[in-house]
Amino acid sequence: MKFAFITRLSAAAFATAALLLSACATAPTTNSAPANASRNESIIVVKDAWARPTMGQVMGNQGSMGNMGGHGGMHGSMSGSTGPVSAAYMTIENTGNASDRLMSATGDIAEKIEVHETKSKDGMMVMQEVKEGIEIPAGGSVLLKPGGYHIMLIGVKRELNVGDTFKLTLKFQSGKEMPVEVTVREP
Ligand SMILES: [Cu+2]
Numbered sequence: 145m146k147f148a149f150i151t152r153l154s155a156a157a158f159a160t161a162a163l164l165l166s167a168c169a170t171a172p173t174t175n176s177a178p179a180n181a182s183r184n185e186s187i188i189v190v191k192d193a194w195a196r197p198t199m200g201q202v203m204g205n206q207g208s209m210g211n212m213g214g215h216g217g218m219h220g221s222m223s224g225s226t227g228p229v230s231a232a233y234m235t236i237e238n239t240g241n242a243s244d245r246l247m248s249a250t251g252d253i254a255e256k257i258e259v260h261e262t263k264s265k266d267g268m269m270v271m272q273e274v275k276e277g278i279e280i281p282a283g284g285s286v287l288l289k290p291g292g293y294h295i296m297l298i299g300v301k302r303e304l305n306v307g308d309t310f311k312l313t314l315k316f317q318s319g320k321e322m323p324v325e326v327t328v329r330e331p
Contacts, residue, residue, distance in 0.1 A: 255299030
């Protein structure tokens with residue numbers, strides 16, 4: 145079957161496929177495992193992981209945080225009952241040839257860590273847990289950013305100041321686990 149299929153490809157189609165393959169192979173992101181993975185699997189690369197300081201949110205600075213997609217205000221109001229909250233953001237790339245999903249994250253920085261999405265609903269920004277995970281398509285990337293997907297840190301155990309770092313472990317549907325160092329900075 146496979147051989148028959150290949151011989152039916154026109155020379156032009158074959159050349160195009162070869163070009164696409166070589167374009168993928170030379171994509172400018174090489175901060176991951178060696179490219180010996182010709183089988184179907186995801187190869188996850190995480191870039192620019194950062195989190196909000198806890199200070200501004202605990203102070204309930206809703207006026208300026210409102211510009212960040214309404215997220216800060218909600219975090220501010222949540223902090224009363226759950227302790228300090230923060231959110232982590234990052235770019236997750238998949239340089240492999242199978243899609244994957246970010247399902248959850250763990251770490252000892254917070255009592256509870258959830259994958260969330262902020263959405264506009266009836267003119268208001270609301271956020272909710274993303275139980276089905278976030279798809280990271282093969283050869284693509286997903287940006288976790290204020291006003292969109294984020295990793296919610298609920299009940300942060302220590303004050304997060306600009307310049308601090310902490311660790312999270314991202315867990316994917318494939319079973320892969322990715323340790324990430326997160327740097328605290330202003331949005
Ligand atoms: Cu959230």
